[in-house]
Amino acid sequence: MSKLMKQTQTAKKYLWINGQKVETNSYSPLFSPYSGEEIAQVAMGDEEQTKEAVTAAYNAQDIIGKMPAYQRAEILENAVTLLKERSLEAAEIISLESAKPIKFAKAEVARTIETYKFSAEEAKRVYGETLPMDAAEGGIGRFGYTVREPLGVIGAITPFNFPLNLVAHKVGPAIAAGNPIVLKPASQTPLSALFIGEIFKEAGLPEGVLNIVTGPGSAVGETIVKDERVSMVTFTGSPSVGIGIRNKAGLKKTTLELGSNSALIVDKDIDIDTLIDRCIMGSFSNQGQVCISLQRIYVHEDSYDTFINTFTEAAKKLHVGDPLDAKTYVSSLISKKETDRVLKWIKEAESKGAVVLTGGSLQDGILEPTIITEASSDLKVSCQEVFGPVVVVNKVKTVSEAIKLVNDSRYGLQAGIYSSSLENAATASRELQVGGVIINDVPTYRVDHMPYGGLKESGTGREGIRYAVEEMTEMKLVVWNQR
Structure with a gap:
């Protein structure tokens, strides 16, 4: 058994809300899919604690939304540096909780580093375009342009199969675009997500911008999807759950990656x-x-x-x-x-x-x-x-x-x-x-920077950092009458 396994085994894992570890009333054992050994006791968040996480994110909207782009990029770059330093530890966590062979776990960590690197770069490229208003007779004497503004709270629900990189594909673009996040990781693979929470705290991410709530989908996921303060839900998982999310999300934006038989x-x-x-x-x-x-x-x-x-x-x-x-x-x-x-x-x-x-x-x-x-x-x-x-x-x-x-x-x-x-x-x-x-x-x-998403029951919207940033921002038109 590796040093990491000994440290992780039966360790208590808490919720991550407003930059702090938060205890819950109940914990659930997490078992290795390969050995069957218990590797952690994971906090089971409930509806009330999920709402606390949404509140923390909602209150952090202005903090991250008004932060200069270069500062958001610096935080993401800091996370890249820290993740490089702890890459082996990250890979072992992935292998331990998901049974992903270590060679593929190391490859996932390398991709995750690249994903956050791309996110840091895209933080500096969130811009709109100018419009030739005088292309229309009624536009003479007017000047128009678009800007992209943060959406607000992003609800992210991630699967077990890439527990570090698919979290990065939601967290990285959200921070780059100036949005706070409430993240629900898959029940079998919460350790990678909680690990990245620690990374971002050390990287200087303000409190409340990244909140991680572990627990059952019926309590945590449902609350995220239904809360009116959540502006967008980004989900990777099964078609049945994705379709249910879309039906419950109302007018929220949704990005759904729902699988395939490629x-x-x-x-x-x-x-x-x-x-x-x-x-x-x-x-x-x-x-x-x-x-x-x-x-x-x-x-x-x-x-x-x-x-x-x-x-x-x-x-x-x-x-x-x-x-x-x-x-x-x-x-x-x-x-x-x-x-x-x-x-x-x-x-x-x-x-x-x-x-x-x-x-x-x-x-x-x-x-x-x-x-x-x-x-x-x-x-x-x-x-x-x-x-x-x-x-x-x-x-x-x-x-x-x-x-x-x-x-x-x-x-x-x-x-x-x-x-x-x-x-x-x-x-x-x-x-x-x-x-x-x-x-x-x-x-x-x-x-990780290419547009990624599908048709039919494979989902809606696109991931890939620049494309996810577009999904996580709202276009605003500004028109000046110069007469």
Whole structure:
């Protein structure tokens, strides 16, 4: 057991309200998804304490909203420096509470550092535009421009799968735009969020700007969404919860990132060896618990046999085990309940004629990397979001056929295509019904400043720091009559 694990184990974790640790009447044990050991006692916030957090944020609106941009940027830069110094500690926290293999946890920390760095830069670029008022006859003698102003309190609800970086994608842009935040982290992964609260206090963020309330969604999340003082809700999670939030949010702005069953098209005349490592990463990194995890692959019949044989052999070589072991590529899913669900979906696929080429079983409680072929599009492993180390590979005759199969989905977050044909790549970029098309890479590709979001049940709005800042500000028009 690492020094960090010994320090963290059974430690009491409090709410973070108005720059202070706040006790609650009840605490809930937090268990490691991998070992089952208790790693912390986490405060269970209630409706009243959530309202206290909203009050603290509401009272801090002018403090952060009127703070000069360079000062907001300095605070974010300070957080970057501190996070670099404590990067290993941050990675171990992620691995401990989520069972993310340490190699991927370290990568998440590196991305988080970059996300806050981008946020610091964007804090200095919140501006509007001038308008040619005299383009209209009635605009002669007038001068117009727009400015972007902070929205107010941002309610942020984050998932377990990227407990540090997806928090950064909400907290960083909110601070850059001059907004206070009330954050509810996922119940299984609150430690990363509370860790970043400490980082920002040391970085000089004023009290009340960042408030973190752990606890059940029925108490904390509901209160955030319904409180009239909250101006915007930004949520990453399941479609059912996201749709519920939108229905309850009233006229609040909402940004919802709700998942996917991301697909990749592999055209003919592609050197299969060059893409296998990327397909392995896309399908099995973080146990497939990634919103843009590669779940469906459509391979041209000319390349299918070579692809499936090479891909299967590569998957069989992946190390399964302890997330804190540097060799581990795949570890435990976030809970036994999720493991049982994914196994049930695999068995259902088999019972309906699909073929499991590798995986489909547990190894010391860990679901092995699983590749399924001959799966029809109506099976859960195809049409729903697996959120596990499972990928379906099917054969197609043409790219056009593959595009139709990709689009035959309730989701539309990102999709990818490998092709040496400019025409096929261009066609895919036009016709794929997704928020992002990745050419000659897997749909799991993301860098943190690009616009990120989807269509259909994959959500509304865009993340990616500049785009999130736009979502978190309100445009105001100013017109001067110079006559």
